Amino acid sequence: MLAQLAIENLAVIEQAVVDFDDRLNVFTGQTGAGKSLLVGAIEALLGLRSSRDMLRAGVAEGRVTGLFLLRDPASRVQAADALGEPEVGEELVVSRRIQANRWVVAVTGRPVAATTLRALAEVLIDIHGQHEHQYLLRPGNQLRVLTVFAEAQDLAEQVRQAWQGWRELLERAEQLARDRQQRSQMLELYRFQAEEIDRVDPAPREYEELQTEHRRLANLERLQLLAAQSGEALGEEESSIVDRLRQVSAWLAEMARLDPDAANIEKACDDALAGLSELSIDLARYVEGLELDPARLESVEQRIEQIQKLCRKYGLTVEDVLDHRRRIGEEVRRLESIETDFSHLDARIAEVQAEYMRLAQRLTQRRRQASKRLAEAVVAELADLGMEKAVCRIELQQAEPGPGGLEAVEFMISANPGLPLRPLRQVASGGELSRVMLALKSVLSGDARCSVLVFDEVDANVGGRMGAVIGRKLAALAQRNQVLCITHLPQIAAYADRHMTVHKTSDARTTRTQVRLIEQQPDRVVELAEMIAGRNVTDATRQQAEQLLGEARGEREKPSAGPAGKGGAKGKGRAAGRKMK
Numbered sequence: 130m131l132a133q134l135a136i137e138n139l140a141v142i143e144q145a146v147v148d149f150d151d152r153l154n155v156f157t158g159q160t161g162a163g164k165s166l167l168v169g170a171i172e173a174l175l176g177l178r179s180s181r182d183m184l185r186a187g188v189a190e191g192r193v194t195g196l197f198l199l200r201d202p203a204s205r206v207q208a209a210d211a212l213g214e215p216e217v218g219e220e221l222v223v224s225r226r227i228q229a230n231r232w233v234v235a236v237t238g239r240p241v242a243a244t245t246l247r248a249l250a251e252v253l254i255d256i257h258g259q260h261e262h263q264y265l266l267r268p269g270n271q272l273r274v275l276t277v278f279a280e281a282q283d284l285a286e287q288v289r290q291a292w293q294g295w296r297e298l299l300e301r302a303e304q305l306a307r308d309r310q311q312r313s314q315m316l317e318l319y320r321f322q323a324e325e326i327d328r329v330d331p332a333p334r335e336y337e338e339l340q341t342e343h344r345r346l347a348n349l350e351r352l353q354l355l356a357a358q359s360g361e362a363l364g365e366e367e368s369s370i371v372d373r374l375r376q377v378s379a380w381l382a383e384m385a386r387l388d389p390d391a392a393n394i395e396k397a398c399d400d401a402l403a404g405l406s407e408l409s410i411d412l413a414r415y416v417e418g419l420e421l422d423p424a425r426l427e428s429v430e431q432r433i434e435q436i437q438k439l440c441r442k443y444g445l446t447v448e449d450v451l452d453h454r455r456r457i458g459e460e461v462r463r464l465e466s467i468e469t470d471f472s473h474l475d476a477r478i479a480e481v482q483a484e485y486m487r488l489a490q491r492l493t494q495r496r497r498q499a500s501k502r503l504a505e506a507v508v509a510e511l512a513d514l515g516m517e518k519a520v521c522r523i524e525l526q527q528a529e530p531g532p533g534g535l536e537a538v539e540f541m542i543s544a545n546p547g548l549p550l551r552p553l554r555q556v557a558s559g560g561e562l563s564r565v566m567l568a569l570k571s572v573l574s575g576d577a578r579c580s581v582l583v584f585d586e587v588d589a590n591v592g593g594r595m596g597a598v599i600g601r602k603l604a605a606l607a608q609r610n611q612v613l614c615i616t617h618l619p620q621i622a623a624y625a626d627r628h629m630t631v632h633k634t635s636d637a638r639t640t641r642t643q644v645r646l647i648e649q650q651p652d653r654v655v656e657l658a659e660m661i662a663g664r665n666v667t668d669a670t671r672q673q674a675e676q677l678l679g680e681a682r683g684e685r686e687k688p689s690a691g692p693a694g695k696g697g698a699k700g701k702g703r704a705a706g707r708k709m710k
Contacts, residue, residue, distance in 0.1 A: 130611040131254065131581050132198050136170050138191035139227070140183050141633065141642040148646075153607035155625035156615045156644075157660060162633045163642035164615045168256060168585050171195070174225050175250035176234065176243050184227050191227040196220065197253055197581075204252065211248035212236060223249075254581040255570075265540070265569055266554040272538040274573055275523065276492075279499030284492050285534070291485035292532045298478045305467065305474070316464045319457040322443070326454045329435045331447045336436050339429055346426040349419055356416045363409045371409065374402050489534045496536065497525055503572065510568035514602065515595040516561070518546045540569075560589025564599070570610070571602055582606065583613045588621055596620030597677075601684055619660040619674065623681035630656055653678060 134147045141163050156164045172178040174193040184191045199205045199219050209217045217237075223246075226233045234246055241249075255265075265271060276285045305312075345352070363370050381395040436447060443453040500523035511519040520543040528537040541550040544561045556562045563586050570582060584603070588596055596618035603612055604624040616622055628647045633640060647653050657674035658666045 130198050130200070131171075131195055131613070133196040134167070134170065134174075135192070135194040136167075137193075138185040138188040139170055139173070139193060140166050140185060141640050142166060142170070143185065143639075143641050145642075145644045147629065147644050149611065149613070150627035151611050152626040153604055153624055154611070154613045154627045154629070155622045156613070156629050156631055157617070157622050157656060158631035159633075160617070162631045164631045165585055166642065167631070167644070168583055168613075168615065171254065171583065172256060173227070174223055175254065176225075176246040177250055177256065181227065181229065181232065184229060189228065192224065193227070194222065194224040196222055207252040208249060211252050212241065212245060221253075223253075254583060255566075256583040256585070265566060268537055268539050268552075269533075271523075271540050271553075272496075272533055272536075274569075275496050275499060275503065275538050278503050278573060279495045281492055281495040281499075284488065284495065288485065288488045288492050288534050289532045291481065291488050292530070295478070295481045295485050298474065298481055302474050302478060312464055312467065316461065319461045319464070322457055323454060323461065326439060326443070326450060329439055331436050331439065331450060333447060333451070336433070336440075336447050339433050339436070343426070343429045343433060346422065346429060349421055353416065353419050356412055356419065360409065360412050360416065363405060363412065371402070371405055374398070374405060378402055485530070486535075489530065492534045493525070493536055496534075496538070500525060500538075506572040507565075507568050510571050510602070511565065513598055514564045514568060515591055515598070516544060516564060519544050519565075520550060522550055560586045560591070563587035563589070567599065567602055567606070571606055581611045581613070585615045587614060588616045588618045591618070593618065593620050597680070600624035600681060604681070604685055617660070619657040619677055622657060622660060623674075623677040624685070628653055628656070650678070 130151045131149050133149065134145075136142045136145045136147075138144075147167070156167060158164050169178065169183060170193050173183055174195050197220070199208055199217065199221060205217050205219070208221060209215065220237075222237050224235050234241055234243075236246075236249065265274065276282060361369070378395070378398045381391065381398050384391040385395040436450075439450045440446065443450045504521045504523050507521045508519060511517075511521070522541045524539045524541055525536045526539065528535060540553040542553050542556055542565055543550045544556060544565070553562075553565065556565060563584055567584065567587055587599060587603075591599065596616075597620040599618075600621040600623060603614055603621065606612055607626065614621065614625075622628060630645050630647055631642060632645070633642045635641075647656055654671055654674045655666065657677055658670040661673055662670040
């Protein structure tokens, strides 16, 4: 609901703060006093009309601020979605600063873009009187309203989810088809690389072992020469190391016989002699094993070249090559699985499409049945509102499958005899359109999409008797929604839960419009009497005013056949006196 509206330097309003009731709020006043300016201020606040031309003459800046109370959790979710926020609180402050060449809008202190503001406006308020920006004039919204009237929201959600699943599968199939050539090329490349590595089949540490063997085979002649020279030095030539060490051992043995303290030295020499003898034997065996093998050398060199080639392509080491082989193996399996999925995707698409069509056709049937009932109910309401000859038809037109189903909806109205049925958005008269909207809102009272309804021109071209009917309709609608109404008829004003009068004063320099709350019963009697007879209030007009107030009070006190108001007892939690933070 709109709890408070603050206006500063807007057209003829220098400053005004208006507190609203959560039921029926009525504005009255003389023609030209500026009543419709209040609606214009709300429209400017929510970006539904240009605000620059509304700036009060001679001032640099104007401001409009609205405090909205979002008591219903569903409305808070919708507001958060419109703002692109994870959540919003129960209080939402919308403020617009207006200058000659720019404007700035903030929601609870944060600047917002114009598109965001318009999305938020659809959640917060419906303004009826002019054609622009009315929620029910757009066919897409009419489809949603018909769905709510048919009590098919759950089925519509199933259709939307089925459509989304169908679209996702189609998009996946299209993406797979677009990528198929690239996927085939990558698969061919990865398979080639895997086969190339598998043909060589390198083992961990193999390259180091091959390098060691290659050094031995490539230097075999040098190894043989060094081994031969070492063998001759050890024991094969005269005065070899072994022979000379044997002589030393004999001398040390004699020393040990003469001096027992030399026995350790003799033993050390004998150990060295035994070690050299063993070394000589090992060296001989090593020399025997040194055989020239050109074929083996060539084989080792080829193997080293194969591994080096893999390392140049796939990594610095054999371990890098093996890790690359593991990765491309996984990629090959992934790409092959995609091809397998692709082959089964058509069957899955057909299955999901069939489910979507089944649900969508059920939704079409529900909407078609409800369309007749809704049209009949609207016609009955219009008859009550003095449009006895009005005709309403709700046309379901076949459309391309979409998230909303298989049809588009158009509300068709003929307000007068002899006129053809036309789309609701083409109803020319603002007063007729307001009454059509009142009829629709009365029938669709269960649709809680928007809790603030604004009616301007709803009493255009109607008399007092019909005014009383409109007043009753507005009061009944206000049991479930906050209603703001501008009227010239006392029969409507008598039903107000909160009655405000708008009056204009002028002096030599400026004109000002002020909004005054009429709280006391005697003041309301005077205001209604003046609406009946102008300034010439008589006892008779006072009695008429009192009678209107009494009749309206009696109508409001009758038990309502409709659903209970928002959050239980509607009268609780009035917004009067609440201030914006």
